[in-house]
Amino acid sequence: MIKKLALIFLLVCLILAGSLLWGKSQINEYLTSPRVQETQLFTLKDGSYFSHLGPQLVAQGLLDKTTWWKVISKLNPELTKIKSGTYQLPKGASLEDILIILNSGREFEFKLTFVEGSTYKDWLKVLGNAEHLKPLDDDEVVLLEKLGSPYKKIEGLLFPETYHYTVDMSAFSIIKKAYQHQQKVLDKLWSERDKNLPYKNAYEALIMASIIEKESGLSNDRDKISSVFVNRLRIGMRLQTDPTVIYGMGDRYDGRIRSKDLREKTAYNTYTMHGLPPTPIAMPSEQALYAALHPAKTRYLYFVSKGDGTSYFSKNLKEHNNAVNKYIRGK
Incomplete structure (x- = not known):
């Protein structure tokens, strides 16, 4: 009788052990099997x-x-602290990877790139086409008021680079970040500027930088282009630059x-x-700002x-006309 009971007990234990091993393997497969066929949000x-x-x-x-859903919450409580977001x-x-991602709180970041020399009109197009971004509803006047800016146009006041955002962030938040960045860069470079420049204030340097940005093909030429315009300002000669006409x-x-x-x-x-024209004509880069404030000595x-x-x-x-004939007219 005792042997019979022992055999029954052993059989039950084996069944339980087998069930546990089976359940563990099923849960492990449930958690670790690939679930995402293509990268997605x-x-x-x-x-x-x-x-x-x-x-x-x-x-x-x-x-x-969802057969094992409640079991997972009991066995892996650390995977249940999910956070809303995209x-x-x-x-x-x-599934385990998905839960780890949703527990991290690190939402996917979209990105927008604004190139050097782009205009505010260009920025509006980029912002308007951005997915999952709350639109910019304010006109330029209201926008400048919100930014606390003393200027009447936003042209030139935004720093061109790549900005990141998450779902349902506002376009204004990107504008604000770009504005603050440009102000920080401008303030720093203005404090380190060369002496005796023909600018009344930092804003005029920003205007000059925007012209240099539109006129320069290579960064190596920026300081020399800056010297041309600075030399003209010093002697009262008109700048005569096409990008201002276009603007x-x-x-x-x-x-x-x-x-x-x-x-x-x-x-x-x-x-x-x-x-100088009354406002910048584009969003200048830090390099163009530097050139405006450190022109070559020519x-x-x-x-x-x-x-x-x-x-x-x-x-x-005379030398300039010869260069025009050579490089523009091919004579």
């Missing part, structure tokens, strides 16, 4: 609990069933500048006006593009 809404997550994963085809799930991710034409610019455009009196036409008054990204610099009009 997954959004967990505010107020979602772990109990809500299982059905959502099933509904989105990332889980076939996350990127990599191809081949398992003043606005939407009328079709890719060409005609003689009548150079004669047209606009607030930005430096062929008809002396000094006697150049002219430059012309050589067609390879560099420029030919001249001290007088």
Whole structure:
């Protein structure tokens, strides 16, 4: 009888052990089997609990069933502290990988790149086409008020680089970050500027930097281009730079500048006006700002593009005309 009971007990133990091993293998397979066929975004809404997550994963085809869902919450409580947000799930991710990602709180970051020399109009297009970004509803006047800016135009006041954001961030938050960055860079460079520059304030240096940015093909030429414009300002000579004409034409610019455009009196036409235009004409880079505040020491008054990204610099009009004939007219 005792032997019979012992055999029954042993059999029960073996069955239990087998069941535990089977259950453990099933849970392990449930957790570690690849679930994500292609890299994708997954959004967990505010107020979602772990109990809500299982059905959502099933509904989105990332889980076939929730059979072991409650068991997992008991055996792996550290995986249940999920946080709302939008996350990127990599191809081949398992359920365990998904839970680790959702527990991390590190939401997927989108990125927007604003190139050097772009205008505010360009920025609006980029922001308007950005996915999962709350739109910019304010006009330029209200926007500047929110930023606490004393200026009337936002052109030039935003630092061009790549910015990151998460789902449902506002476009204003990117504008604000870019504005603060540009102010920080400008303040630092202005405090370190060369002496005796023909600028009344840092804003005029920003205007000059935007012109240098639009005129420079290679960074190596920026300080020499800066010297040309600074030398002209010092002797009261008009800047005569095409990018300002183009900016003043606005939407009328079709890719060409005609003689009548150079004669047209606009607030930005430096062929008809002396000094700097009233505002920047683009968003300048830190390198362009540096060049505006540290021009090369030259006697150049002219430059012309050589067609390879560099420029030919001249001290007088005769030399400049010869360079124009060579590099522009091919004579």
